[in-house]
Amino acid sequence: MDKLREKAAALLADGTVTMVLGYEEGTNKPRPVFCHTAEQASKLVYSSQCINNLAVYLTKKDIMGAGKVAVIATIPTLRSILQLSVENQLNEDNLVVITVTDKDEVKQFANFAEIEAYIADFELKLEGKEQEIINKLEGMSREERFKFWMEEMSHCFKCYACRAACPLCYCTKCIVEENRPQWINPWASPLANMEWQINRAMHMAGRCTGCGACGDACPVGIPIHLLTRKMIEDLAPEFGFTPGQPSKNGNALSTWKADDKENFIR
Amino acid sequence: METKYISKNGLNEWFSQIVKSGKRVYAPVEERGKVEFKKVQALSEVAEEYIQTTQSIKSAVFPRAEVLFSYEKENGKVKVEDFNPDAVKETVLWKVHPCDAAGFKPLTAIFNWDYTDKLYNAHLEKTTLVTFSCAKADKSCFCTSVNGGPGNTTGSDVLLTMLPDGGAIVEILTPKGEALVQLAASAFENDKGEDKSKYLADVPQAFDIEEVRARLATAFDSSVWKEQSERCLGCGACAFVCPTCACFDIQEDAHGSKGKRIRCWDSCGFSLFTLHTSGHNPRAVQSQRWRQRILHKFSYMPDRLSVFGCTGCGRCSRACPVDMNILEHITSIAKK
Amino acid sequence: MSKIGVFICHCGENISATVDCEKVAQEIRKVEGVEYAIDYKYMCSDPGQTLIKDAIKEHHLDGVVVGSCSPRMHEPTFRKACAEAGLNPFLCEMANLREHCSWVHEKGEATTEKAFDLVKMLVEKVKRNKPLDSIKVPITKKALVIGGGIAGIQASLDIANTGHQVILIEKDPSIGGHMSQLSETFPTLDCSQCILTPRMVEVAQHPNITLYTYAELESLEGFIGNFTAKIRLKAKSVDHKKCTGCGACFQKCPQKRIPSEFNAGLGTRTAIYVPFPQAVPNKPVIDREHCNYYKRGKCKICEATCPTGAIEWDKEDEILTEQVGAIVVTTGFNVKGTDFFPEYGYGQYKDVITGLQFERLASASGPTLGEIRRPSDGTIPKKIVFIACAGSRDEAKGIPYCSKICCMYTAKHAMLYQHKVHDGESTVFYMDIRAGGKNYEEFVRRAIEEDHVNYVRGRVARVYEKNGKLIVKGVDTLLSGEQVEIEADMVVLATAGVSNCGAEQLAQKMHISYDPYHFFAEAHPKLKPVETNTAGIFLAGACQAPKDIPETVGMASGAAVKVAGLFSNNELVREPLIAVVNRSAPPVFSTCVSCFMCQTACPYNAIEREEIKGRDGKVIKTVAKVNPGLCQGCGTCVAFCRSKSIDIQGYSNEQMFAEVMSLLNH
């Protein structure tokens, strides 16, 4: 932890960066913090408890400003950073990416290519409780699954915390704000909520890196992250990509193979 | 204004009488690891062990989405069907916390400020609040800092303070409350003279709200807003769980020649909330939206409506994905 | 508030027979935004169109829906009519009440209701149509003709003679195609080569024609007026600039037993060869598959004999890139071989031959110098049997269609046989005789009456060999109904005409459609016979369906005129139904978030990057931009764009959304 604080302090002190994004102690668990001075770096903490995906801030112009910033990145954050770079959203020269290895070493990446190499060793796996719910759902009849999701969706009040917490939801104008035509009814209703989630999932197809920030953010505890997470599990083998590893040449929906399965097409 | 005692059995009797009377009863119910207000039939469904429901009960009087009126155009003529107050059902809100009940005061103030809102008042009129004093609190609670308290009666029709024997001290606060009690008058006994304060949760006061208000009067251009809001993601979670947030949007649900006009929740935390058609946004960045949220609750509302827009329920702090702890933030403002 | 005019067409009886057109018109008047509605017998007729024009002026309509036939039929007609009345043509839409309603449903309530829904759907769409201006794209006034048969030759000459450049490519070493293989042609019996070869030479010498033989289309990109064609020039291994065509090389070539394609396998050729004496260009290529040098690494006799040192052993295929504005596809057809017919001996009997092989026997330039002789022993057949419809019109063989030319050439073959073998006896087994065409019927009658060809109506069940003879077993279904058995010396099968090999792949390269038999599909069976569904690509000849020479030549000239018509303008006016990236008020400028995922999705590389600059010239943001010349309006990017920043004119999100909603709101 000290090594991390020193590193951050150094970067700020020598003016390499204008700001360091990291974690500080929060009410119940660590939360995002923005250090602008070397002194503030002393607030930094790092542990497995750090679950917020800091990549979400990297596309917020008013927070980032023009200067160079450093971000302390967990594995999920690293994945998001790569996906964002693939999507033309990051300026490699304006970003210092730091992580803390399992051996508790502070590692600074020279470039995105290095990040790619680094995360290649970390396989994106379904967590036990995720797998549990997925198994439960797959065990259900279609009608039961529909009931399950409808019940869940009935709790959604459209606060869009899922969108706000997702590093890849960086559109200036989200489809739910689109009103010509009004694709999705703006008020909270089970159907409108479901339509929103289906859109979110479809827009994430081939992009989602499975960090689970959307699910963590949901104040009413809907396991929405499973929608995209399950999609990764299904599509990765189907379309031949590695879960959580962004591809530079297009994603699941912007590319195709002549032999994509079509047993459902007459 | 009368105080009575009700025994455990009496409580059961009263509750079943309320249900029998045909009134809808909403009470906290534990489901999917969350406690939320839900329509109930029996006292046994009501949750016991919890600090706070995730969402406030404001939706009982200010639903997430509500039809203002519906219309249909037929060969040139337009038929409008207005909102019908008589269609609103009698409702009892059971086991509301004092901080939630207190929320009804600012809500009522907002919906009757420059315009008397037909829908809100219709709901309110038919709603009776049976509030339970808080015996437990957590570090997000701060009712005592905002003119409230675990045994506060503001906004309630009846206030119950549970006693170790399973019975409760019953404070009947309004005619509505009295009427509800009359549904099972025999279930109530005379007051045993117990001091309810013994049974209330300990919620230390964190700041002096008037001091905060005074500081805020000059804080519009303070750097504090940027500092506090840097990590804010700009979602609407805080506003939607809040018992006093009343911002809404008005939307059209039009299909061919018929349609409905709908009022639905909105939040000043959304960047779109103040976006002009011209493309100009008077609250262009999140820090400005955060400032609006705080000033509105702790400065504008007391100025205009002589009531604070915060009851210290701490829901926003618990709901926030990035731990924007309002207690912490307000305290720091007070200390500045 | 829209003012839509709705015009319901009866199409004579075609629509009104099952749809209550009057009711549809009445009901639609009640729909929000419909200002005027009327039904009429023939909307596409002059008075019909006048009706529309007058209504536009009189009622100041800002949108028109015509409920009639398929828009694929008359959309241009009605859009033109609207334009003439001063309404932007793209404010006119058509509801398909004929093909999609009246013709496919029985008369009744439901059918009329559906008709109403279809019209209502388009009303909701047209409310959201925007006036659009056509896009103008420059035209490269150079044509590519693919296939050097008579169709390609005719098309090339006709285009070249209008003063435009033509590139003609032919996959074989010489142009000429099937026609050059024919002996005489029906119904005039004039010598095929005599009329063809002058045309071939003309092609070679024409200043406006660039001829590439031994060449194939590698790939095709772009769109009408602006195609980029990659052409593979297969290695000839002979430098035609140096080669004088003296022929020394192929006289000396040791590989002499290669079956000659030109002689349909009846004759042989060498490895370095000119396919036939009148070939154009009359210069050899080396068939590497059979050449000793390429097979075993030694020989090179041709090189030794070549006086000009034209042999190029290491020559490789070249890829040539050409910009062309239009393409005429004239790749012709093929005929089934005898091996296709188990009942006729699977091609194992030497003296059972195809009609094409008979052409070579009868041809003066053929392997027998025009004498009809049996491939097996070279004797002159005294009894010959011609079997028409060999494979054609036979569901069981997967060829249900009529090959069209067999009846005529079979009659011709029998005639030629009778003329050459005076004591010979010829029998034709036929199913029907189809001799539609100028002097065709007379021609067949001549065969029967003057040349005494014996016509037997019936199918031949079996042909088998029995001590040197071919036993032909059939039934005379016309007269006796009895078994007929003929001991023939030779049997000629009028085998089915089929699509040329590789037709499917070629169609896919060019993105034109084809039918189940891989013949290329014309844009409209009657009214657009030489066009394809892909603008700028035209068809001529048997690649579209089997046809005879006159028809092929006519079609080729037709295609040529289409090309000339296209080239008669400097700019091509295209429908503006293309994608556009939105623009919005500052500080956003466009909701495009520059992820550029659309670039990977676009089939035409039509999406570019555009910098939005502030007054100070500083780049504010870089967003996607659609190149209107390249965009073909498929809309894949539109459905793909998450922020809905790209929309497509004419099929916009608002329009499609409104259509779907309207269908279900009652």
Add this chain to the structure above:
Amino acid sequence: MNNNNSEFEPKIVAFVCNWCTYAGADLTGTSRLKYATNVKIVRFPCTGRIDFMLLLKAFAQGADGVIVSGCHPNDCHYTSGNFHARRRWITFRGLLDFMGIDVSRIQYSWVSAAEGAKWADVVNTTVANIRELGPYTEYQKVADYLDKEEYNG
């Protein structure tokens, strides 16, 4: 909603591409082949253009079934629009099924400009299937956001 399947007339929307299936459906007409009136065709330039939201909207608006049809692989007028569409459908289908939405109510097909008969068959079999499945009330029910007691907390 009519729950008696024998009298039940399914509402079906067909999303088709202009070059193959729309032309194929034209051929069905020209060939005077008959099919059920339940299906109404919406014309798109290409299957690649078809937004998955439109399918959801159709169901929300009361459609009981949906047909999506375009050019056979390799036949796309725009080279690869149908390939992109196919990817989208595979992804969409998996998601819908995971959410318990009845994917058997969506019939995907390739119908070329030459397959008039196939179009008639696709329509008729789809109508029969949907008739069998009955009205999609399960989905349309949740479209009613007014049901406060359940949904408004």
